[in-house]
Every structure is written in C-alpha cells, then in structure tokens.
Amino acid sequence: MTAGDGAGAAGVDPQELWLRPARPRRGRRPAFSREAITAAAVALADAEGLEAVTMRRVASEVGAGVMSLYSYAPDKETLVDLMVDHVSGEHPTTDPLTGDWRTDLKTIGHLQRALMLRHPWLPAALFARRTLGPNALAFLERALAALRPTRLDGTAKLEVFSLLTGFVANHVAYEVTRAAVADSPERSAAEARYLAAVAADGHHPELAAALATPPGPPRSPDAVFARLLGRLVDGLDSE
CATH class of the missing domain: 1.10.357.10 (Tetracycline Repressor, domain 2)
Structure with a gap:
C-alpha cells in the first residue's frame, strides 16, 4: 500500500463527500473529475481486484499526478466509498413494486x-x-x-x-x-x-x-x- 492509501483516523465528513461538489485544489483546471477517477478505479477493480486499486495506480490510469487525486479522495477508503456508490447507480430504483x-x-x-x-x-x-x-x-x-x-x-x-x-x-x-x-x-x-x-x-x-x-x-x-x-x-x- 502506497502512502495515502490508508484511512485517516476520522475519515471524511459524509456531508463534505456527498452533499457538496468536489472542489479540486486551486490552480490550473484539471483534465479529470471525481467521476473519471471513480470510473477508472471501478474498471481497475473489475479487471484486477480491489487490491490493485491504489491512489498511485488510479492516478496513472487517468493520467494525473497522485497528489492531485487527494483533492477528490483523500484516502483509499474514501475512494472505495465512491466506487461502491458509483456501481450502486446501476440498480433500478423506479420500477414499480408489486406490493408483496x-x-x-x-x-x-x-x-x-x-x-x-x-x-x-x-x-x-x-x-x-x-x-x-x-x-x-x-x-x-x-x-x-x-x-x-x-x-x-x-x-x-x-x-x-x-x-x-x-x-x-x-x-x-x-x-x-x-x-x-x-x-x-x-x-x-x-x-x-x-x-x-x-x-x-x-x-x-x-x-x-x-x-x-x-x-x-x-x-x-x-x-x-x-x-x-x-x-x-x-x-x-x-x-
């Protein structure tokens, strides 16, 4: 596990993660997004397993510097949360229920x-x-x-x-x-x-x-x- 892949003691505030838009650090507009980072991590996990997902590897997949990813996902555990929610979007949620x-x-x-x-x-x-x-x-x-x-x-x-x-x-x-x-x-x-x-x-x-x-x-x-x-x-x- 590379530096930054471990969880912080307190983790990320859920409101910061889910209720506020991702805001990268100041500077040049990035060529990637939280969605792109998450999608790349999901594709990597699908192909090679969750163990293959590290901040460094995902940064390489999206063509970014590893430090820039921490603005979107400060640790691997947060990235996994993003991945879980990303694929959860594949669930249908509008089909009518039967009542049984x-x-x-x-x-x-x-x-x-x-x-x-x-x-x-x-x-x-x-x-x-x-x-x-x-x-x-x-x-x-x-x-x-x-x-x-x-x-x-x-x-x-x-x-x-x-x-x-x-x-x-x-x-x-x-x-x-x-x-x-x-x-x-x-x-x-x-x-x-x-x-x-x-x-x-x-x-x-x-x-x-x-x-x-x-x-x-x-x-x-x-x-x-x-x-x-x-x-x-x-x-x-x-x-």
Missing part, C-alpha cells in the same frame, strides 16, 4: 447478486464501506418502500435490509471463490468418499442422516441462490 413485500425483497436480493457478480470486488468493499452515497441511499429507500406493507418498525426494516445485503454479499463471495477453484471430478469424488467414511464412523449421526438424503439433480448457481434466498425471506416475520 416478500416478492419485492427477493427481487432486490437478485438485483444485488447480479450487481456483485458484475463487480466481484463489491462484497468486500461493502463490508469496509464507511458511509452511504446517494445511489446507495436510493436503493435503500426502495428496499424500505418494499417493506412498507409489513408491521416492522424502522429499526427492524433497516436490520432486514442489512441482513439481506450481508447474505447476498457472503453468498456471492463464496460463489466467486468457488468459481476460481477448479475442482476436478477426481477431487470431488475424493471429498465424497471422505465424507461417506466420516459419516459411517458412528460419531457423526446427524451428518450421516443428512448425507442419507438423496441429493437430487445438480442445480445451477442461479437456482441454488433462489432457493437459499427464498428460505431467508420466507422465514422473516413481519410482526
């Missing part, structure tokens, strides 16, 4: 997964995010509107959205990691034999019972996610 809060919440979960699969660095960035930008707030507003038919109070609605987002982020992180690990049929067969041997040793009766259930036909990643999302949302109590 479980259906609408599942739709939101699918939208989140699609966004995170397009930007595999996003789950890790969400966990490190310090503040919500306007695009993220617009999507949160939509989620809260979807939960309007429930009897949940405001705190509970926020908790449900946090629970949903955490589930999707963890699931996508698992999907991306598993996709990067090329399991051969031989490896999968070896793992199955190992678990069968463990289940048969008499010390793991619950595992043995679980493995005794026929697994059924293989399911696509989309189908697996839909099933797990359904279990999460359908199990929520609106009272």
Whole structure:
C-alpha cells in the first residue's frame, strides 16, 4: 500500500463527500473529475481486484499526478466509498413494486447478486464501506418502500435490509471463490468418499442422516441462490 492509501483516523465528513461538489485544489483546471477517477478505479477493480486499486495506480490510469487525486479522495477508503456508490447507480430504483413485500425483497436480493457478480470486488468493499452515497441511499429507500406493507418498525426494516445485503454479499463471495477453484471430478469424488467414511464412523449421526438424503439433480448457481434466498425471506416475520 502506497502512502495515502490508508484511512485517516476520522475519515471524511459524509456531508463534505456527498452533499457538496468536489472542489479540486486551486490552480490550473484539471483534465479529470471525481467521476473519471471513480470510473477508472471501478474498471481497475473489475479487471484486477480491489487490491490493485491504489491512489498511485488510479492516478496513472487517468493520467494525473497522485497528489492531485487527494483533492477528490483523500484516502483509499474514501475512494472505495465512491466506487461502491458509483456501481450502486446501476440498480433500478423506479420500477414499480408489486406490493408483496416478500416478492419485492427477493427481487432486490437478485438485483444485488447480479450487481456483485458484475463487480466481484463489491462484497468486500461493502463490508469496509464507511458511509452511504446517494445511489446507495436510493436503493435503500426502495428496499424500505418494499417493506412498507409489513408491521416492522424502522429499526427492524433497516436490520432486514442489512441482513439481506450481508447474505447476498457472503453468498456471492463464496460463489466467486468457488468459481476460481477448479475442482476436478477426481477431487470431488475424493471429498465424497471422505465424507461417506466420516459419516459411517458412528460419531457423526446427524451428518450421516443428512448425507442419507438423496441429493437430487445438480442445480445451477442461479437456482441454488433462489432457493437459499427464498428460505431467508420466507422465514422473516413481519410482526
């Protein structure tokens, strides 16, 4: 990590970041903008991962001196906040809701997964995010509107959205990691034999019972996610 990539102790005032226009330092008018810097950082993270995003590397991508970037994003953590909000703008926020809060919440979960699969660095960035930008707030507003038919109070609605987002982020992180690990049929067969041997040793009766259930036909990643999302949302109590 290069100098300036770490966070300051207090971070950036959210009002300064989101409610006031970016103002570069005095001097010659720059040939780039906060939007260009953020877009370059997103493209870099999409191609090489979040670890590749440093102030120095992003400055190189936009053809700027690294010190000039600090007028727009004083540290990497602020830049990540900008990146998260930038891609959050890809979420649709004007499509009509159905009025069935479980259906609408599942739709939101699918939208989140699609966004995170397009930007595999996003789950890790969400966990490190310090503040919500306007695009993220617009999507949160939509989620809260979807939960309007429930009897949940405001705190509970926020908790449900946090629970949903955490589930999707963890699931996508698992999907991306598993996709990067090329399991051969031989490896999968070896793992199955190992678990069968463990289940048969008499010390793991619950595992043995679980493995005794026929697994059924293989399911696509989309189908697996839909099933797990359904279990999460359908199990929520609106009272």
